[in-house]
Amino acid sequence: MENKLLKVNIQKELKEFDLDVSFELKSRSLGILGPSGCGKSMTLKSIAGIVDPDKGIVSLSAGEETVFFDSDKKINIKPQKRNVGYLFQNYALFPNMTVEENVACGLPKDDKKTVSEMIERFHLNGLEKRYPRQLSGGQQQRVALARILAYGPDVILLDEPFSAMDTFLKEQLRIKIQERFRLQGLPVVRTFPELKSLMTIISNHWIGELFSKYPKRFHLTSLTSE
Amino acid sequence: MTTDWSPVFISMKTASLSIFITFFVGLFVAWGLVKLKNDSIKIVLDGIFTLPLVLPPTVVGFFLLWIFGVRGPIGKFFIDFFTVKIAFSWSATVIAAVVMSFPLMYRSARGAFEQVDSNLLDAGRTLGMSEWKIFWKILFANALPGIISGGILAYARGLGEFGATAMLAGNIAGETRTLPMAVYSEVAAGNMGEAFNYVIVIVIIAFIAIFIMDYISIRKEKQWK
Numbered sequence: 001m002e003n004k005l006l007k008v009n010i011q012k013e014l015k016e017f018d019l020d021v022s023f024e025l026k027s028r029s030l031g032i033l034g035p036s037g038c039g040k041s042m043t044l045k046s047i048a049g050i051v052d053p054d055k056g057i058v059s060l061s062a063g064e065e066t067v068f069f070d071s072d073k074k075i076n077i078k079p080q081k082r083n084v085g086y087l088f089q090n091y092a093l094f095p096n097m098t099v100e101e102n103v104a105c106g107l108p109k110d111d112k113k114t115v116s117e118m119i120e121r122f123h124l125n126g127l128e129k130r131y132p133r134q135l136s137g138g139q140q141q142r143v144a145l146a147r148i149l150a151y152g153p154d155v156i157l158l159d160e161p162f163s164a165m166d167t168f169l170k171e172q173l174r175i176k177i178q179e180r181f182r183l184q185g186l187p188v189v190r191t192f193p194e195l196k197s198l199m200t201i202i203s204n205h206w207i208g209e210l211f212s213k214y215p216k217r218f219h220l221t222s223l224t225s226e
Numbered sequence: 227m228t229t230d231w232s233p234v235f236i237s238m239k240t241a242s243l244s245i246f247i248t249f250f251v252g253l254f255v256a257w258g259l260v261k262l263k264n265d266s267i268k269i270v271l272d273g274i275f276t277l278p279l280v281l282p283p284t285v286v287g288f289f290l291l292w293i294f295g296v297r298g299p300i301g302k303f304f305i306d307f308f309t310v311k312i313a314f315s316w317s318a319t320v321i322a323a324v325v326m327s328f329p330l331m332y333r334s335a336r337g338a339f340e341q342v343d344s345n346l347l348d349a350g351r352t353l354g355m356s357e358w359k360i361f362w363k364i365l366f367a368n369a370l371p372g373i374i375s376g377g378i379l380a381y382a383r384g385l386g387e388f389g390a391t392a393m394l395a396g397n398i399a400g401e402t403r404t405l406p407m408a409v410y411s412e413v414a415a416g417n418m419g420e421a422f423n424y425v426i427v428i429v430i431i432a433f434i435a436i437f438i439m440d441y442i443s444i445r446k447e448k449q450w451k
Contacts, residue, residue, distance in 0.1 A: 080351055
């Protein structure tokens with residue numbers, strides 16, 4: 001299994017403060033925590049290419065290095081080409097598509113196998129023909145995760161995950177996701193809204209140190225896991 | 227005296243072709259404007275595209291005549307190169323209807339697009355969907371009820387177009403005399419009975435159109451809920 005290395009070093013001027021984040025992540029999970037509005041989502045969006053930082057570099061190595069963003073070299077790859085799985089805070093499921101169609105939307109038309117595989121893996125059997133509005137919050141989140149993993153991303157970004165789910169499933173799914181990501185050797189960056197949930201969730205894979213000088217600066221320094 | 231039914235066919239032809247043009251042009255102009263990041267350009271363009279809605283139709287007709295008339299830049303071009311006269315021909319009724327109904331379509335579509343959660347579009351992007359696919363499958367599909375109601379309004383506006391049509395296309399029987407024109411002509415000539423026939427037809431067409439489009443949008447919406 002090849003190791004993947006995600007390098008992030010970005011600066012962006014925001015209304016209330018300047019965002020300044022840098023870390024390196026090697027096929028492991030990294031948690032970013034802090035109060036809302038401290039730049040967590042902004043950091044993830046910069047990695048995914050939804051938001052452009054003012055300055056800096058974002059790159060991913062999987063064998064060879066792919067530069068996603070480089071302000072000096074004027075490189076800015078489209079989000080479509082970054083192959084990043086992004087779980088939105090509100091899951092961003094397409095309300096006009098069924099569960100099945102949501103999971104299939106990033107795949108080639110004839111790839112039915114991956115869809116049924118993901119439906120199975122995320123306990124969505126029987127819900128294939130439902131629309132997102134007809135699902136509970138926890139079910140919606142599982143659909144969103146199934147959709148991301150079906151696409152086979154190189155990096156996973158989870159924006160404040162696991163807040164809406166019931167505890168039992170939360171625990172089960174957490175283990176499942178971790179196993180799955182570990183098998184694929186994927187770097188995972190996730191955000192956590194508060195310290196309370198942090199202690200239970202990141203304890204078994206948290207490595208590194210984090211500095212948050214909110215509100216002036218949000219700063220993560222040279223985090224290398226392993 | 228038997229009623230001359232040509233205004234019915236002329237109106238149907240004009241309204242159908244003009245809603246076809248207005249629908250797609252309005253849709254893509256709205257999309258372009260939603261994507262536009264520069265606010266001052268946005269405001270200027272929005273002003274231009276909305277103008278026909280707030281100006282008196284005869285003023286819009288005046289401008290159209292100025293552009294498409296025999297001495298106007300586009301009118302002259304068509305005469306010189308294609309020997310086609312636009313003003314006071316059937317195509318002029320279509321141009322007038324398109325320009326007058328355009329703001330309704332454009333504004334409705336734009337409002338409907340802006341209601342769609344931008345996270346959905348970003349989700350589509352991170353999932354590798356092309357911008358074209360995102361437009362149709364996500365933006366258009368989720369804005370559909372608003373787009374359809376814009377289409378209804380634009381269609382009704384095109385069907386009822388009078389002022390600008392009178393200026394640019396005139397009132398030539400069998401050629402540019404649409405239903406609203408025919409109603410006016412008959413009333414002016416004192417034939418209230420004839421005018422009444424046209425009025426009935428136009429009310430029925432308008433009602434059917436609204437019924438069909440409403441039916442589609444209600445069914446579509448129910449499906450996801």
